[in-house]
Structures are given as structure tokens and as C-alpha cells.
Amino acid sequence: MQESKAMKGAMRRRGLAVLSTVALLCAGAMLPAQAWAESEAVKELAAPPPIQLPLKPSPEFAKFPRYVGTLGTRQIVLRLGAKTDDPAGVHGEYQYTDTGEVILIAGDRDGDTLEVEESNDGTHITGNWVGKFAADGSVAGDRMNVDDSDPQPFDLKPLAAGQPVPAASAGAGAAAAPHASGAATPAAATSGAHAVGGVSNLQTGE
Template sequence: MSVPRTSLAAMALGCAICFAGAAAWAQPAGEQVLSTQDLTVTEGAFGLNDAIQAGEMRRRTAAGPQASAPQPLAPEPAYARYPQYKGTIGDVPIRMRLGPKPDERDSVHGEYHYGTSRAVQRVAGEYADGTFLMEESDDGTTVTGMWEGQIDARGVVRGQWTDAFDRRRILPFVLVPVTVTVIPPYRSDDPAYSNAAPIAAPAPMPAPRAPALPATPGPARSSIIGW
């Protein structure tokens, strides 16, 4: 029995295809080429925590290092006429301008700067009974530092400055009026130097009235017109 040549050719071609496919499947998995790009997958890379951290990192990188830094405040022209105070926070010299708040009793506001820096910190505080409390801000909104001190008889304030973001960072401060004293001096033993609210003195008791004397009969009046 003879087989046509065309059938033999077809059978040979089919066998060649089968052997080629088997050879491809027989290659180790590590030698398969899945993509022309590198793909690195680490354990837990698709977890929620890793995704959040990666997203935060991307946002910080895209925003740049200056995205979260507050813009430094420029000096307020209206404060240029306020009296000056000089002093230190820790070992750093400072210059401060303070003036009374127009609508609040026993309160001050202003600004200060470190050394030769042009950026300023805004401040607002109050005083009562020899105690001085003040807050500062480097952006005009967020409190960045707190001042608490005592006022002496010359109007000098000494106390502690506290970092609002790290309460463990505490530094001593002193504020000395240069010419005009805005924060009134305080002396507990002398009411004339006290910046506490004055206590109203009790009203004096009225003097007792003298007893009325009995009426003394006088001369009879004349009926003549003109008396």
C-alpha cells in the first residue's frame, strides 16, 4: 500500500510542530521571558500599610521639602512705632516690639526676631498680679511657643519659654524695656507699683448726726405787713 507524498509531508510538518511545542514547555520556568521590563515584587508589597506609606512618600517627594515649611512673617509696619524690649531666649539675643491691645485690658501684642534675622514671630500676651503670659506664632495662626514669667519692680520679665510642639524643650528668657515700659512694673509690697486690678476701698460710714435740740418759743409775729 502506498501513501501519497502530500500526506507524508503533512505528517512531517505536524510532528515538527509538536516537537517544537514540547521543547518550549520543557524549558525551566526561570528561563521564560514574560516581559521586556524588570518587575520586582517583595513580600508584603501589596499590603495596606505598605501602600499608605508608599503613597505618603510619593506625596512628600512630589511636593518637595518646602511644601510643609511655613512662610516667614515679615515685620508688621504698624508695630514699628511700638516700644522696644531686648532680651534673650536661652543664649540667643532677641529684639521685641510690644504695644497695648486697643480692645483688651491688661494685654499686649507685637512681634520679635532673633539676632539679625528678618523673619519675625508674632506675639500676644496678658499680665495680672505680677504674672506675665504670652503666646507666639511663626505664621500668624499656629501657636509655636509659650511664655510664662514674673514681672519685677522695673518692669523686667523673667521666666520660661516652652516649645509648643515639644514640651520638653524649655528655655529661660528675659525681657528688658529699652526706653518705655509697656508691661507695668510690679511690687507686691507697694500698691503704687502693682499691675493687679485695684481693689475698691469700702465707702466711709456716714458721720452720726447730732441730736436735734428742742424748739424754743420765739416772739409773737406782728400782723403788720412787711415784717
């Protein structure tokens, strides 16, 4: 009789131990899954938003000083300002007035020397600029491919705040028109270059 009670007690204790082990195993299996889910959520919040292509004018650069002029034979508007985390660093964007294409730039200004790199997708470097600032605030130099090939001159002058972008010259319009359509006249290219505040196909940044 006593042996029967002892056996029952032992079995009961063994059953409780098994249940406790199962509960611990279940909890252990859930914790890694929960930790993984939390880790993924943190990564998702910390990751920068994906870059939308084609690039659009950024509100971040809207307050930067503007420069207008030519890159090669095409008119561009450059917005260039200092980086907040780097005293010598500059960044911004430039936009072709004939197509509205936006290119990002970033680099350094050392005195009157400007050295920046450009990217048409925000990830890959597509070219580099080397130029000099003049006493009147204008900047001129050459834009080259990543391997320093195909240098194209740029000549940009500062544009006062609120001043509209001037229409592209007939020469620049004539050079850009065959590239864009192959049949447009210089007059048509010029009129198209200032369709919206002096910039054709201008889009608002997100």
C-alpha cells in the first residue's frame, strides 16, 4: 500500500517535471523568434528609405544657393551648400533645364577650389568635377567621367534668391534639341527650356 502511494507520488513528480521541461522548451523556442522579429523591425526603422528613380529635386537642397550656366553645351541649375557635419564638405544637386534630369553631387571646397563627385542614382559615382570659384562667386572648371575621360567645361554664375532662371541661349538650345528629339528647332528648344519657372519638366521633391 505504501509502495503504491510512493509510486504514484514519483509518477506525479515525474509528470510535473516533464511538463515543466516542455514549457521551458516552448518558451525558449518563442524567444528567439520574438527577438528576430524585433531585430528585423529595428533594422527596418533604421534603414534609409529606398531612393526613387529617376531622381527628383530634393526639398533639402531647395534653400541652397543657386548657380546657373552651362555644362558642356547644355544649361543647368546647380544648388550647392555646406554640409552640416563637415565644415569643408559641400553637397547638393544640379538639374538640366532641357530634360529636368537631376544629378546629385557631393565633395569638398578648399578655399576657392571645388572638387565634387556626382551620381545619377544616389549610389554609384558617375563623374567628378574640378573647378575654381572666382571673386564674383562664379565657378568654372571641368566635369569628367569616373576615369577622368571626356572632360566637359562648366561655367556657372550665382543666381540671386527669387530670381528666375534665364532662358537657355539659342546655341545651347540648338545643341540640346537634336539630342532630345532630332527635329526640334532652336526656338522650340528655348521655349521648352523655361516651361515651368525656367526649368522644363520640373518636379517637386518628395
